[in-house]
Amino acid sequence: MTLSPAARIALRIVMALGLAVVYVPLLVVLVNSVNADKAFGWPPSGFTGRWWSQALDNEGARRAVLTSVKAGLGATAAALVLGTMAAFAVARHRFFGREAVSLVVVLPIALPGIVTGIALSNAFQVVLKPLGIGLGLFTVIVGHATFCVVTIYNNVLARLRRTGTSLEEASADLGADTFQTFWYVTLPGLRSAMLAGALLSFALSFDEIIVTTFTAGPGAETLPIWIFGNLFRPNQAPVVNVLAAVLIVLSVVPIWIAQRLSAGARTVP
Template sequence: MTLSRSARWLLRGAMALGLAFIYLPLAIVLVNSFNADRTFAWPPPRWTTEWWTRAWDNAGAREALWMSVKAGLGATAIALVLGSLVAFAVQRYRFFGRDTVSLLVLLPIALPGIVTGIALDTAFRSVMAPLGVEKGLFSVIVGHATFCVVVVYNNVLARLRRSGGNLQEASADLGADGLQTFRYVTFPVLRSALLAGALLAFGLSFDEIIVTTFTAGPGVQTLPIWIFSNLFRPNQAPVINVVAAVLIVASVVPIYLAQRLSDTATGGRL
């Protein structure tokens, strides 16, 4: 198909506009973190770095960050195990209900977060609480892991499909047992897919607010919850803005890692 010159320019323009649409709001947050005006008057009348020092000293933000990291690591670990297991089962075997299993894995992320959230909340209140298990960090990890399984599953499944079963068969033909095949053949093939899946799972968990709201016990405050609870307090606005700016800058790190790890440009599948 030959596109006319004007069609190419139109597409190029659409791309540029789209990227501007995506990045301008983020740029504004970065700029505003130095805006001396407390209510972010635009254009900024003066500049300051005061908000950055204040955010740095904010204990609430730091504790919330640590809580988010713990929840993310827990959920990622569970998702890695469960997601890989399902991926192996779906790729290697033909069984009754195979399509249903792959739909089931997808369901927690396909259904709105509020549904997953209040379903788990209801279950915890009416089933787990009588058993003596109260909501806390544990329930947050359970909630996050449930929708993180799918990203690990997708990455591992894609890699298994691409690599096929020939290597494993060759390994078995050469006399390796199942454990050796897994250790020397299957795992190395999967390693970068697992890392990409883990990265995405951690990212999803780190950013999650809706499910967290419903599954967090008292005193469990992840970073998004902390941001949200401070969002409507006018005198906290500059500090929130700095935390937002930090998160925007920090989002480059996982992208960089994903690029290094992954052979596909997208750095793993959603």
């Protein structure tokens, strides 16, 4: 399609406005994390790093960050195993209900978070409570894994469909068994897709709040939950801005790395 110069200019203006709506508020949060004015007047009267020092000294904030990291790593590990296995089943085998399995795996990320949270909370109360297992870090990891598995599944499935089975068949023809073929042929081709999916999963888990609200117990306060709980406390406002900035960085960096890995994989012949 050929666009006129005026249309191209208009599209660029609309794109710039759309990006500004998304990223200018994030930039304001980053600037306020070093704003010397505790009331966050604009423009900043000066810049300081004392709010970052206060955040580092805040025991509740440190504990929340550690809980989020644990939950993100746990959910990513679970999703990595389950998503990869599901992708292999759908891509490499033909069976009744294969498309239904694919839909069931992808569906959780399309459901509203509040629906998923309520459903998981009820399930945990019915299944785990009689066993003496209450809400806590384990239930948060399970809740996050339900939607993190989608990113692993989609990345691995796309890579399996793109690479085909010719290399695996050649490996088998040369005498390699199933494990050797997987370890030396299949896994190297999937490594970047799995890593990209894992980074996206960690980013999704790290900043998730709705499902966490329904699945976290008193001792499993994640960073987003801590920020929300302290958002309207004036004395905690500087620390909240610092942790919001940390949340932005820890969410953006994995997504950027995953995008670079995916782009690099597409350029490989």
